Amino acid sequence: MLEGNHSTVTEFFLTGFPGLPPQYQGLVSAVLFLVYFVTLLGNATVLFLFATDRSLHKPMYYIILNLSACDILFSTTTLPKIITKYWFQSGTISFTACFVQMYFVHYLGTVNSYILFLMALDRYVAICHPLRYSLVLKNSTILILSITAWVVGKAGALMLVIRAYPLPYCASNIINHCFCDHIGITSLACTDRTSYSFPAFCVAMFCLLVPLAFILFSYISIIVIILKMTNAAGRQKTLSTCTPQIFITCLFYLPRCFVYVASTIGFSFSLDVRILLILLYSLFPAAVNPLIYCLKTKDIKQMLMRRLQT
Structure with missing residues (x-):
């Protein structure tokens, strides 16, 4: 079939977990709602603490602020639709809305990766080059780098949507997933998707592996510095400053x-297992991150305790 904008599909249907027995759908939707609620509550708490206490206005906490905002946006982009699918049997999503969701899924995932890169950069400079920290990583510097992460992240996601939207979709409209993503949508196109999937794979690998390469370098450098320390108390204190980020x-x-x-x-997974794994690495960190901040980050922990005691 010739390519062109002649799609007959006007909406898509999200299956969620295709093999999930009906008697467990209520439980799964309750778990997903709990994850969404915890994500909103935890990250909103971090945002509130940052907004109401100027002592947290430091480079590291500006990075955490960006991560919390990204987590809230990603969860809000993905979870409400699949929750309503199980609560109200409303799994349909319009053609355009599905692509909008796809854009934000890949955009926010990319931004999250870049923010973790900034987090590793902060710890690397703080531990490996402590005398230069105040000169290299000022609040203004982190602000510029954070804005850059949010702006640059648009390019890859926009490219995916621009290339995928005009494809002809004229057969199945069933997406075996909990949200719209590039693979889920383009696999339904009535055309050879090889020329579209490879550039998408390259974009994904760039957004994932480039930040990861620096993150591995930074934390290996940090571990080397820590192992060279002769003071056990200093070693423990230094390690504790980067364990939340790790x-x-x-x-x-x-x-x-x-x-x-x-x-x-x-190595292949069943479809339900694969969807579960994707949900775990996409949504679980957003719910758990605030708990890590509050338990492992001294300033946030102290501020939260003072707020709870008042």
Whole structure:
């Protein structure tokens, strides 16, 4: 079939978990709602603490602020639709709305990766070059880098949408997923998607691996510095300043890398397991990150305790 803008599909249908028995749909929707509620509550708390306490107006906390905003936006982009699918049997999403959701899914995922890059940069400079920290990473510098992350992240996601939207969709409109993403949509196109999938793969790898390469370099450098310390108390204190960031980074990257590597070596999952893994690495960190901030970051923990005691 010749390519062109002659799609007969006017809406898509999100299946959620295709193999989920009906008796468990209520439980799954309740879990998804709980994840969404915890994500909003936890990240809104971080935003509130930042807005009401100037002592948190430091480079590291500006980065956490961006991460919280990104987590709220990503969860709001994806979770409400799949929750309503199970609550009200409303799995349909319009043709254009599906592409809008796809754009924000990939855009916010890219921004999240760049923000984790900034988080690693902050710890690298703070621990490996402490005397230069106040000169290199000022609040204004972090502000510029954060804005850059939000702006640059648009390019890849916009390219995916621009290339995928005009494809002909004239057969199945069923997306076996909980939200619209590039693979889920373009796999339904009535054309050879090879020329579209490879550039999309390259964009995904760039957004994932380039920040990850620096993150690995920075944390390896930090570990080397810590191992060279002779003072056990100093070693423990230094390690404690970067453990929250390490946890957050692992939650974001490790499951993604596992899925990509498994797919590369030919290890296959069932469709429901694959969707579950994607939801875990897409949505679970957003719910858990605020807990990590509050338990592992001294300033936020102290501020939260003071707020709870008043």
